[in-house]
Amino acid sequence: MTTAGLRKSAITGGIATALILAGAAITAAQAKTVKVELTAKEVTVPVDNEGHTMAAWTYNGHVPGPLIRATEGDTIEFTLKNDAANKKSHSIDMHSASADVLTEFASIKPGETKTFSYVPEHAGVFFYHCGSDPMIQHIARGMIGAVIIDPKDPNAMPKADREYVLIEHQIFENPEDVDSMMANKWKRDAFNAVPFQYDPVHDEHATQTLEAKPGERVRIYMVNAGPNEFSGFHPIAGIWDRIYPSGNPKNVMVGMQNYTLAPGDAATFDLISPKEGAYALVNHSMRAALSGAIAIIMFSEKADPTMGHGDKILVR
Numbered sequence: 001m002t003t004a005g006l007r008k009s010a011i012t013g014g015i016a017t018a019l020i021l022a023g024a025a026i027t028a029a030q031a032k033t034v035k036v037e038l039t040a041k042e043v044t045v046p047v048d049n050e051g052h053t054m055a056a057w058t059y060n061g062h063v064p065g066p067l068i069r070a071t072e073g074d075t076i077e078f079t080l081k082n083d084a085a086n087k088k089s090h091s092i093d094m095h096s097a098s099a100d101v102l103t104e105f106a107s108i109k110p111g112e113t114k115t116f117s118y119v120p121e122h123a124g125v126f127f128y129h130c131g132s133d134p135m136i137q138h139i140a141r142g143m144i145g146a147v148i149i150d151p152k153d154p155n156a157m158p159k160a161d162r163e164y165v166l167i168e169h170q171i172f173e174n175p176e177d178v179d180s181m182m183a184n185k186w187k188r189d190a191f192n193a194v195p196f197q198y199d200p201v202h203d204e205h206a207t208q209t210l211e212a213k214p215g216e217r218v219r220i221y222m223v224n225a226g227p228n229e230f231s232g233f234h235p236i237a238g239i240w241d242r243i244y245p246s247g248n249p250k251n252v253m254v255g256m257q258n259y260t261l262a263p264g265d266a267a268t269f270d271l272i273s274p275k276e277g278a279y280a281l282v283n284h285s286m287r288a289a290l291s292g293a294i295a296i297i298m299f300s301e302k303a304d305p306t307m308g309h310g311d312k313i314l315v316r
């Protein structure tokens with residue numbers, strides 16, 4: 001179903017189906033049921049800009065998993081499938097839900113499916129991840145993603161001109177070596193799974209940057225997936241206009257240079273550049289930044305109008 005079709009269906013009182021979006025905002029006039037289906041898949045994924053791959057554990061075959069988006073007051077009808085071809089048990093831990101860790105968040109075996117529903121109680125940006133044992137490995141191997149719950153009141157926050165999702169996590173040399181994960185011997189750090197994915201300054205193989213125009217309000221949803229490191233998120237050459245811890249419009253901070261996200265935390269960061277040029281969004285821990293946690297955002301009057309909208313909110 002197209003985004004326009006979903007929006008029409010929601011407004012006319014129908015039930016929006018299969019709403020797993022890499023982006024598109026749905027502003028429904030009334031609460032709706034949002035069906036989300038994730039399938040655990042054990043596949044190889046790119047681990048750098050040159051195309052090297054890693055044996056990953058994923059949701060729907062990508063790291064990070066799909067962006068899940070709903071509006072405060074909606075009902076999320078969630079289904080997890082564990083692909084029959086997998087070897088491991090997997091699960092879901094939804095930070096946006098109040099649930100039962102022993103049943104709804106419990107592991108399922110390959111070939112099994114589980115479903116549960118919840119109504120998100122708070123607007124914001126939230127982490128989701130696999131909680132199966134050992135959790136450190138399921139997170140490090142890629143079972144991570146973001147949920148955005150838009151506020152019911154469309155005027156609760158200033159309108160964003162563009163939106164981007166960045167999910168930071170550490171990558172280990174050997175995905176089988178849980179001891180190295182417990183010892184925190186990670187090799188690379190990345191936004192959205194690939195180190196320097198949006199940074200052609202530090203990696204000549206990078207092919208893209210984030211984009212916006214001067215004067216636009218750029219809203220960045222940043223999730224710190226860990227599994228181990230805190231992240232001091234800073235826009236080099238800029239300043240955060242507003243920060244909303246956990247993305248809740250009631251938690252607002254202004255004029256911030258840096259904000260620390262604990263492992264498993266998330267926040268919404270607003271940025272406005274008065275002029276053309278580039279900012280570098282970094283985890284200001286230099287080991288993390290120089291290991292891949294840098295994303296360039298280019299401010300230009302010629303910015304690609306598709307960037308920061310639709311499926312270019314989580315830029316792959």
Ligand SMILES: [Cu+2]
Pocket residue numbers: 040057089090091130131132138143
């Ligand atoms: Cu898992």
